[in-house]
Amino acid sequence: MMIFQLIQQLIHQAISVQLIERDDQIYVRNQLMSLWQLNEFREVDQIDKRELSIQDILDLMVQYACEKGIIEDIFDLKEMLSSKIMNCFVARPSTVNRIFYEKYQQSPDLATRYFYELSQNSNYIQMKRIRKNMDFQVTTEYGELDITINLSKPEKDPKSIELERAATTKKSDYPMCLLCAENEGYDGRIGHPARANHRMIRLNLVEENWLLQYSPYVYYNEHCIVLSEKHTDMKISKRTFMRLLTFVKKFPHYFLGSNADIPIVGGSILSHDHYQGGHFEFAMERAEVDWTFEMKGFTDVQCSVVKWPMSVIRIQSEQISSLVEAATHVLETWKKYSDEAVGIFAKTNQTPHNTITPIARKKGERFELDLVLRNNRTSEEHPLGIFHPHSDVHHIKKENIGLIEVMGLAVLPARLKQELAQVESFILGEENNVGEYHNDWANMLKEKYQRKANSTNIEELVRMEVGKKFLKGLEDAGVYKRSEEGMAGFKRFIATLS
Ligand SMILES: [Zn+2]
Known part of the structure; x- marks a missing residue:
């Protein structure tokens, strides 16, 4: 029962912070269900009345996935799941950029405020940790x-550190580094941060992208x-x-x-x-x-x-x-x-x-x-x-x-x-x-x-x-x-x- 409740709660919160609109509800729910390999949904009449934040709900969802054996209880894998969950709520880069520049026409401050809020609501910036x-x-x-x-920066358990060490010896150059544009929407892997929910704004500076x-x-x-x-x-x-x-x-x-x-x-x-x-x-x-x-x-x-x-x-x-x-x-x-x-x-x-x-x-x-x-x-x-x-x-x-x-x-x-x-x-x-x-x-x-x-x-x-x-x-x-x-x-x- 618990996962249905959490999905409903997360959708409810996402609508209230305007990450998605009401018309997106069913679609997003189906996207989320696939992450838990669910093929049917049971509505929960009483959703939890506690005011859980998006980050709190995410933590509970990830905990549930570990308990059910859907993922291993390893730091990077948990980050990847939580970032993938949030990706279901964030528009594609072209849409984010269009909205940003529409707001920019009114004022640059409005545009950056929109994008800063989005980056927090999508949990790309993890305010719960930063606080x-x-x-x-x-x-x-x-x-x-x-x-x-x-x-x-959360303390990593010894198993995560060991896996990370093993992963960095198998050299991968995609994305080339933590800053590369290829991080936008990237699932992440052991030793490289999860960025499925990450979006970037395109800028033209002195005729360069x-x-x-x-x-x-x-x-x-x-x-x-x-x-x-x-x-x-x-x-x-x-x-x-x-x-x-x-x-x-x-x-x-x-x-x-x-x-x-x-x-x-x-x-x-x-x-x-x-x-x-x-x-x-x-x-x-x-x-x-x-x-x-x-x-x-x-x-x-x-x-x-x-x-x-x-x-x-x-x-x-x-x-x-x-x-x-x-x-x-x-x-x-x-x-x-x-x-x-x-x-x-x-x-x-x-x-x-x-x-x-x-x-x-x-x-x-x-x-x-x-x-x-x-x-x-x-x-x-x-x-x-x-x-x-x-x-x-x-x-x-x-x-x-x-x-x-x-x-x-x-x-x-x-x-x-x-x-x-x-x-x-x-x-x-x-x-x-x-x-x-x-x-x-x-x-x-x-x-x-x-x-x-x-x-x-x-x-x-x-x-x-x-x-x-x-x-x-x-x-x-x-x-x-x-x-x-x-x-x-x-x-x-x-x-x-x-
Ligand atoms: Zn780079």
């Missing part, structure tokens, strides 16, 4: 930094990804600036930025050109201007350096073409630039180290580009990167400072939830089970807060200290330190631009 993340803000001299402890989707992990509001139709390497170039600015012209309520195109300072995927954007204001956007300057030959471009732990040049203009030329000039100059006094070398043994993390926005009539100067050189002292979080912050943040971190949002690993609680209880003198790599930090905090800390303020105090560690990581990643020496170095580079 588990711990988010907080920390006040610093640079403004409020955002911290997120990422708890939305690009696609818009949301990040399934949404680290901030309407966190979107804009990706190339082709599986092609990340590359920061004049065309990058053109595409970013064309996008914010089309969607002025969104920012769009790119990760850098080389390891250590780039994002996790360098093999597929893509950008990240969304409807969110980061601390870097709010950061004040430190000083302004003029760039010879670019009279309609306003230039400044931003007060930020990393080294950011902000340029603004009403003309996209002027901004693109100015940004290209900064990029080309920076790529060749060395300044031994502050440890910046454009190349070692023919390997280039300099690049830029760019972020585009539209502010009223003006377009704005933030160009964050990056360098990925390593040394014996800093094998993971000289301009990368140093070893004293690795117990909190060891991963790359990518686009999202650059702008002031730290995405921290799930282990920290428990570990920070252990540090808190250590400071309060309750128990000592702090992990070895947090020892120095925990001892320092204990000494600092012994008198001040109590059970009501301890969480806040430790969070503030986590924020300080993140800020230290950003400072490490900055090519010009905010010291007198560092700022003099920054000014030397700026001088070469004119």
Whole structure:
């Protein structure tokens, strides 16, 4: 009986969030029945009165399938079933695109809101998991930094991990990567996410086909990804600036930025050109201007350096073409630039180290580009990167400072939830089970807060200290330190631009 009830409930919910219309009911029901190999349907008079969300119903359906032996109780297989169930409710890509562009005619905001809601209602973005993340803000001299402890990735059971390992040795190149267009509607397999319910919006950026989707992990509001139709390497170039600015012209309520195109300072995927954007204001956007300057030959471009732990040049203009030329000039100059006094070398043994993390926005009539100067050189002292979080912050943040971190949002690993609680209880003198790599930090905090800390303020105090560690990581990643020496170095580079 249970499965009939769940199917009815899911259809009921899908109609109420406008995923389907009443006319679709019988058709969708038949599609769902085939997933459970049912060839007849029994109406259930009393459907469960509890207000179960789509995600709750899906969880129960998947659980039922496992109990009945329809699928094995393995993480990836459960994801595939749940994505296939939702695919029965989501229109084909051409229809989704048509509706998106009809709404776009009224306003770009209406179009993205439609697509964001669809991506959540279809459970492609799994909000039930994302809501588990711990988010907080920390006040610093640079403004409020955002911290997120990422708890939305479910723990995989040992059997899933074993199967995944076996599957990755059997190399498959379809889809080539997690970002490829071929993921749209793809069933998934062990070791590759289920994407049957996934849809993408077609975009034309500078006479090329690009696609818009949301990040399934949404680290901030309407966190979107804009990706190339082709599986092609990340590359920061004049065309990058053109595409970013064309996008914010089309969607002025969104920012769009790119990760850098080389390891250590780039994002996790360098093999597929893509950008990240969304409807969110980061601390870097709010950061004040430190000083302004003029760039010879670019009279309609306003230039400044931003007060930020990393080294950011902000340029603004009403003309996209002027901004693109100015940004290209900064990029080309920076790529060749060395300044031994502050440890910046454009190349070692023919390997280039300099690049830029760019972020585009539209502010009223003006377009704005933030160009964050990056360098990925390593040394014996800093094998993971000289301009990368140093070893004293690795117990909190060891991963790359990518686009999202650059702008002031730290995405921290799930282990920290428990570990920070252990540090808190250590400071309060309750128990000592702090992990070895947090020892120095925990001892320092204990000494600092012994008198001040109590059970009501301890969480806040430790969070503030986590924020300080993140800020230290950003400072490490900055090519010009905010010291007198560092700022003099920054000014030397700026001088070469004119
Ligand atoms: Zn790809």
